[in-house]
Amino acid sequence: MNDHGDDAQPDLPGSERRRLQTSRLIQYLLLQAVIAAACVLALLQSLPGPPAQYQVTAFNLSEAGVERAVTLRYFSSLRNAMNDPPRFAGHFIRPAGEAAQAWSVFLPRFTNGVEVTVNGVVILDSRRDPAANRPDRNTPAIAVIPASVLRDGDNAISIRLFIWGPITGFLDRIYVGPDELLRPSYDLRTLIFVTLPVVFSSWQAILAVILGIMWVMRRHEPAYGVLAAAMAVGVGQAFLQTPMGGETPLSKLNVIVISSAPIESALVLTFALLFSGWKWQRYGWVVFIPGVVLALAGLFGDQALVRALFLVLAVPMVGITLIIMAVVTARSALKRQNVASFLLGCAVTIMLTCWISDLLSVFQAVPNRIFVSRLSYSVMLVAIGAGLTWRFARALNQVDGFAGRLVTQVREAEEKLKASFAREEERARAAALARERTRLMRDLHDGLGGQLVSIVALSERGNGSAGIGDAARAALKDLRLVIDSMDDIGGDLMLALGSWRERAMAQLRPHDIALDWRAVTPQGVPVHPELRPWHVIQIVRLLDEAVTNAVKHAGARRVTVRIETLAGHDGLERGCITVEDDGKGFEITPDGGAAGAAKAARGLRNMRSRAARCGAELELSSCAQGTDRGTRVKLTLPHRFPDSDGVAG
Amino acid sequence: MNSLIEGPQAEAITVVLVEDDAPTLWRLQDALVKAGYQVRAAGTLAEARACLAEGAPRVLLTDLQLPDGHGVDLIRETRQRYPDTEIMVISILGDEESVISAITVGATGYLLKDAFPTDIAATVRDLVAGHSPISASIARFIVRRTQSTPEPPPGPALNTAKLTAREIDILWGIAKGFSYAEIASHLGLSRQTVPGHIKNIYRKLEVHTRGEAVFEAVQQGLIKL
Numbered sequence: 001m002n003d004h005g006d007d008a009q010p011d012l013p014g015s016e017r018r019r020l021q022t023s024r025l026i027q028y029l030l031l032q033a034v035i036a037a038a039c040v041l042a043l044l045q046s047l048p049g050p051p052a053q054y055q056v057t058a059f060n061l062s063e064a065g066v067e068r069a070v071t072l073r074y075f076s077s078l079r080n081a082m083n084d085p086p087r088f089a090g091h092f093i094r095p096a097g098e099a100a101q102a103w104s105v106f107l108p109r110f111t112n113g114v115e116v117t118v119n120g121v122v123i124l125d126s127r128r129d130p131a132a133n134r135p136d137r138n139t140p141a142i143a144v145i146p147a148s149v150l151r152d153g154d155n156a157i158s159i160r161l162f163i164w165g166p167i168t169g170f171l172d173r174i175y176v177g178p179d180e181l182l183r184p185s186y187d188l189r190t191l192i193f194v195t196l197p198v199v200f201s202s203w204q205a206i207l208a209v210i211l212g213i214m215w216v217m218r219r220h221e222p223a224y225g226v227l228a229a230a231m232a233v234g235v236g237q238a239f240l241q242t243p244m245g246g247e248t249p250l251s252k253l254n255v256i257v258i259s260s261a262p263i264e265s266a267l268v269l270t271f272a273l274l275f276s277g278w279k280w281q282r283y284g285w286v287v288f289i290p291g292v293v294l295a296l297a298g299l300f301g302d303q304a305l306v307r308a309l310f311l312v313l314a315v316p317m318v319g320i321t322l323i324i325m326a327v328v329t330a331r332s333a334l335k336r337q338n339v340a341s342f343l344l345g346c347a348v349t350i351m352l353t354c355w356i357s358d359l360l361s362v363f364q365a366v367p368n369r370i371f372v373s374r375l376s377y378s379v380m381l382v383a384i385g386a387g388l389t390w391r392f393a394r395a396l397n398q399v400d401g402f403a404g405r406l407v408t409q410v411r412e413a414e415e416k417l418k419a420s421f422a423r424e425e426e427r428a429r430a431a432a433l434a435r436e437r438t439r440l441m442r443d444l445h446d447g448l449g450g451q452l453v454s455i456v457a458l459s460e461r462g463n464g465s466a467g468i469g470d471a472a473r474a475a476l477k478d479l480r481l482v483i484d485s486m487d488d489i490g491g492d493l494m495l496a497l498g499s500w501r502e503r504a505m506a507q508l509r510p511h512d513i514a515l516d517w518r519a520v521t522p523q524g525v526p527v528h529p530e531l532r533p534w535h536v537i538q539i540v541r542l543l544d545e546a547v548t549n550a551v552k553h554a555g556a557r558r559v560t561v562r563i564e565t566l567a568g569h570d571g572l573e574r575g576c577i578t579v580e581d582d583g584k585g586f587e588i589t590p591d592g593g594a595a596g597a598a599k600a601a602r603g604l605r606n607m608r609s610r611a612a613r614c615g616a617e618l619e620l621s622s623c624a625q626g627t628d629r630g631t632r633v634k635l636t637l638p639h640r641f642p643d644s645d646g647v648a649g
Numbered sequence: 650m651n652s653l654i655e656g657p658q659a660e661a662i663t664v665v666l667v668e669d670d671a672p673t674l675w676r677l678q679d680a681l682v683k684a685g686y687q688v689r690a691a692g693t694l695a696e697a698r699a700c701l702a703e704g705a706p707r708v709l710l711t712d713l714q715l716p717d718g719h720g721v722d723l724i725r726e727t728r729q730r731y732p733d734t735e736i737m738v739i740s741i742l743g744d745e746e747s748v749i750s751a752i753t754v755g756a757t758g759y760l761l762k763d764a765f766p767t768d769i770a771a772t773v774r775d776l777v778a779g780h781s782p783i784s785a786s787i788a789r790f791i792v793r794r795t796q797s798t799p800e801p802p803p804g805p806a807l808n809t810a811k812l813t814a815r816e817i818d819i820l821w822g823i824a825k826g827f828s829y830a831e832i833a834s835h836l837g838l839s840r841q842t843v844p845g846h847i848k849n850i851y852r853k854l855e856v857h858t859r860g861e862a863v864f865e866a867v868q869q870g871l872i873k874l
Contacts, residue, residue, distance in 0.1 A: 441744050446714070449741035450670065453762040457672035476763050480742055484786055498785035498826030510765050517828065522835075524825065 024334050032330075032349045039353040043372065047192075050106065050185045054177030056157065059088040075364050076161065076169030080304070085115075086169065088159040092176040096152040103150055104179040105157065106186055107141045109172035109369060113162035114141065120156070121149045127162065131194055135167060138370050140189040144179055166307035167362055170369045193375070200378035201238035207381060208232045210388070223274035227384070230267035233260050234377070255306050256298035261314045263291030265321035268380075272325045272344065276332035290317045315359070318373070322352045340387030347383035351376045430488045433533070437486040444479055452476045477503055481544075485536040493575065493637075494524040496536045497563065504547050504559075511551055513559055520564035525575025530641050535614050539577075539635070542610040542618075545603055546579040546633040554583020554631060568639070575637040585624040585631050611635060615642045661687040662777060667697040667711035667723065668739060673762055677710070677739070677769060684770030694718035698726075705731035708773055710760060712739045713747050721754050728755030728855075735776045745790035749807055749854075757781045757851045780844035781851055788823035791854070795820075811853040819846050 049055075061070045063078070063086035076086055094103060105116050105124065112135050116124040124143035126132040132139040157176065163169035175182050208231030215225035236257045266287040274280065290313040298306045329345035332338075354376035361369045452472045459469030480503065489495040505515050543561075550556040562578040604620065611618035615638035622631040664686045668674040674690055681688045689706065691697035694717045701709075709727050713720035724736050737758040738751035748759045758781045760772055772782055795809040795817050812820075815836065822832035833840040 438746065441742065441746055445741050445744065445747065453741055454670055454672050456763045457670070457676040460676055461672065473763055476741075480744075483742060483744060487786070487789070489789070492825075494825040495785070495789050498789070498824050501826040502785055506761075506764070506768070509768065517826065519825075519827065519831070 021334065025330075028330060028334060028345070032326075032345070035346055035349045036353045039350055040357075043354070043357050046368070047108075047188060048185060049108065050175045050177060050182045054175045054181065055173050056090055056092050056176050057173050059090040059159075062087045062089070072171055072173040073367065073369075074171045075369075076163060076171075078163050079165045079168055081161070081163040081169065085160045085162045088161065088171065090157050090159075092155055092157055094150055094152060094155055098178070099147070099150075099152065102144050102147070102179040103177060104142050104144045104182050106175040106177075106182040107159075107172065108174075108185070108189060109138055109140065109170070110161065111135045111167060111170045111369065112164050114171070115160040115162070116141075116143060117158045117160075118145050118155060119149050119151065121146070123149070136371050136374050137197065138189065138193040140186050140193070142179075142182060142186040145176075164307070165304065166311040168364075172368065196378070197238060197374060200381060201235055203378075203385070204231050204238070204381055205235045207385060208235060222280065223271050226267050226274060227271040230264050230271060233257075233264045233267065236260065237264070251303075252298060255303055256295045259294050259298060259306050259310050259314065260291060261310075262294055262317040263288065265318045266291055269321045269324060272328050275344075276328045276341065278328075287321075290314065315362075319352075319355055319359070322348055322355055326352055339390045343383040343387050343390075344380075347380040350379045433486060434488060437483065440486070441483050444483065449476065449479060452479070477507070481537065481540055485533045485540065489531070489536070491527045491529040491531040493528065493531060493536070493539070494519075494563075496540060497524070497577075500540050500543060501561070504544075504561075507547065508551065508559060513551060513556060516558060516560040518560065518562045520562055523565070524563045525577070525637060526565055526573050528637075528641055530643070532641070535641050538610040538614050539616070539637075542607050542635065543577065543579060545607050545610075546631075549603055549631065550579075550581035550583055554581050554585070556581035556583035556630065558582050566636070568636075572639045574639055577635045577637070579633045579635075580630060582630045585622040585629050607633070613642075614638065615640075661685065662708065662773075663687045663689070663706040664708045664710060664773065665689050665691065665697065665700050665706040667691045667694075667709070667715065667720065669693065669712060669715050673739075676766075677760075677762075680766035680769040681773065683766065684773075686770075686773065692716075694720075694723060697723055701727060701730070705734055707735065707777060709734055709736045710739055710773070711736070713751065721750055724751055724756050725754040737773070737776055743784050743786065745787055748784075748787050749790060752851050752854050753807065753856050755855050757848055759784075759787075775844075779848060781848040783823055783847050783850075785824050785826055788820040791850070792817055792820045792824055807854060808856070809854070812850060816846055816850050816853075819843060820850065823847075 057072045059070055059072065059074075061068055061074070063076065063081075064084065070088070072088075074088075078086070105118065107114055107116070107124075107126075110126070113127040113133065114124065115122060115126075123145055124141060126139075126141045129139070129141070131137060132141060155176075159171065159174070161169050161171050175185075208228050211224050211228035211231060215221070215228055218224060237260055240254050240257050269287055270280075270284065273284075294306065294309055294313055297309050325348045326345070329341055329348055332341040333345045351373065354372040357366070358371050358373045360366050361371065452475050455472035456469050456476070459472065481500075484499045485496065487495075501515070501517055508515050547559060550559050558581065560578075560580040562576075562580070564576050564578075565573050566576045568574050607620075608618055617636040617638075619634040619636070620632070621634075623629045662685075664681055666674065666677055666681065666688050668677060668690075669692050671692070674692065678688050678690050686708075689700045689703075691700050694715045697711065697715075700706075709724070711720045711723055715723075720738065724738070727734055727736060735758070736751075736756045737760050738748060738756045739762055740747045740759045741762050743759060743761050748756075751759065758772070758776050760769060760782075764772070775782065791807065791809060791812075794807045795812060809817075818836055819832055822835065827835070829843040830840050832838070833843050838846075
């Protein structure tokens with residue numbers, strides 16, 4: 001039952017924490033004080049009785065050979081008076097004309113037993129009623145006076161009070177009157193002091209079974225087992241009868257069980273300690289000593305010894321247990337802030353108040369003798385039941401929460417797995433591409449490449465075949481581009497542009513055209529993880545086209561390449577590559593083509609189509625005259641490259 | 650090829666040129682002879698060995714695919730025999746496959762077969778001056794090998810463990826198309842020291858001996874002793 005991880009203390013600095021703890025303690029103590037005060041108030045209320053006119057209080061008492069007049073309530077000083085019990089003799093008057101009504105004698109409270117005689121006829125002997133023989137229960141007695149015994153006018157009533165300990169004798173005020181007026185009061189007392197305890201004992205029996213099962217299923221939580229044992233002992237006490245006859249083995253057992261309150265309280269105490277997180281220690285057996293002594297006394301001694309010991313062992317034991325429990329539950333409730341400990345603490349406060357009240361009534365410090373400890377124990381039973389239910393509900397919630405968390409975790413793990421699977425696929429795809437590229441490279445190297453080189457060499461040896469050489473060189477250049485673009489550049493277009501720069505320089509050098517390369521932003525263009533080889537080929541061919549135009553048609557002396565990252569009007573970053581020459585320039589027709597040469601116009605159309613396929617924007621501007629004459633091709637890359645070739649063809 | 654050193658050569662530089670394709674051989678020889686180099690040409694591995702037996706050339710230019718063997722063997726032999734000879738591989742596509750395998754046995758540069766005659770002469774001159782050429786794609790290949798990947802990437806094996814962080818930064822710059830001057834200013838170096846760094850990089854990628862190859866294989870966990 002240890003609530004690990006239940007500690008509600010957040011990480012606060014020491015002083016803050018102490019302050020919080022103190023305020024909680026004060027709150028708790030105040031609440032317990034209020035509960036105790038409410039208990040006292042409730043105990044001060046006397047139960048409603050029959051009309052006062054039927055009360056009979058003036059008696060002649062003959063006790064231990066001495067005769068005197070007394071007024072009830074009467075506390076006898078005797079602890080044992082079985083053979084020569086105190087005898088109360090009195091009178092009551094039944095008015096004439098009430099013969100039709102049944103009259104009764106009602107004794108709200110007495111210890112331990114009474115024998116009532118009216119006009120010389122015994123009408124009641126409470127010793128025959130087992131429930132009435134338990135001094136800890138406040139069993140009332142009522143007896144209808146047979147009509148033949150009763151007379152109009154004066155009637156004699158005498159009561160013999162049998163006392164057998166462990167407490168002194170007591171006789172409350174008695175009532176003699178019409179049965180129908182006395183009965184409601186009797187019924188109320190029976191309900192509260194006889195029926196209700198039976199109901200609670202049944203509840204206790206059920207608890208004993210539930211806790212026992214709990215303990216069997218969860219052997220690592222002995223607190224359940226201990227509490228189950230306490231409940232079982234309690235049930236045994238409640239349903240057994242006080243032995244009234246001689247000493248028999250069965251009566252001995254009865255005595256042991258009935259006087260097992262110390263064992264019961266020791267068990268409940270052990271439960272409370274275990275519940276609050278205490279580990280069982282060897283010295284823990286100390287709490288069972290009073291119970292064991294009492295049981296041994298029951299086994300080897302007589303009933304009188306047991307009764308005497310009960311008063312000095314059991315009653316203080318119950319009190320001490322309650323006090324320890326009050327401290328333990330208070331600590332537990334404050335430290336762990338859980339409902340079960342809190343309920344238990346309140347129940348202990350109520351029981352402690354009732355125990356003190358009982359103690360006062362035993363020592364005759366209060367005018368009446370109503371014992372409420374046993375009754376108040378039912379509060380504890382309710383608290384235990386409520387606490388158990390609370391724990392069960394909370395455990396269910398935790399299971400639900402755990403299941404929910406598990407579902408979330410499984411989903412997360414699935415997502416991760418999917419992602420890693422996609423990554424793995426991507427890696428496998430890249431590896432396959434790299435292998436294919438290597439194979440292609442070897443093939444080209446061994447075949448086509450070598451043949452093209454030979455063509456270049458042969459064309460240079462012959463005369464007037466420069467065109468063939470140029471074509472072969474262009475084919476070689478394109479081969480290198482194709483192989484290069486198949487390389488996995490990890491989405492960094494700058495790596496492709498780096499190779500392109502070399503090829504462009506090699507192309508421009510024989511024509512004495514300078515290449516001015518300006519990476520304006522340090523990282524150049526942004527990295528695009530979605531960049532595919534076919535994007536790279538389109539972009540590089542587009543740039544090639546721009547450079548080739550500058551070489552072939554513009555007669556430029558300088559080509560400038562600017563690479564930068566610009567923030568677009570939508571706030572997103574886009575790479576931008578500008579190729580600018582200082583050549584002749586040309587007129588751009590309104591439809592975006594170049595005026596004049598059909599070849600140049602076709603080149604421009606090609607560039608536009610390549611840009612569109614990659615989702616890039618192409619801007620062309622050209623100026624034929626002036627200081628800033630030349631052609632400018634500005635390529636703005638998309639924020640995200642399209643997955644498929646959007647503009648096919 | 651990122652830089653061109655101008656200035657006449659005081660004395661004739663000896664070049665051994667190994668190329669099996671006759672038109673290409675003539676073309677390269679032409680370009681070098683016109684630039685004032687003393688060229689000994691060979692068409693096969695055997696001829697090349699005979700040429701080298703005559704004495705150490707300043708520069709060895711060799712193709713990889715030869716009728717009677719592989720240029721890699723020739724490079725390895727020359728590197729061991731004449732440590733002062735600069736070795737350059739002639740490549741058709743300038744691809745990592747051919748260039749890296751040549752570098753690991755001791756080459757410090759490459760030449761494209763279709764390069765213009767002026768570029769051919771300039772590249773050899775730069776090499777003799779201690780400036781090794783490197784292309785963006787070769788730099789890219791090397792830096793990619795410095796990044797750890799779960800499975801070995803395709804292509805020739807390469808041990809980049811000896812490269813320093815600065816050298817890797819230089820390679821990144823070259824791969825992204827920055828000039829030596831730009832790289833030098835980004836990294837706070839003198840522009841003149843960048844070519845030297847590149848030659849160092851080539852040297853560090855070289856597997857010198859069999860023993861060293863085994864040692865490095867153990868270091869990289871390729872062999873378990």
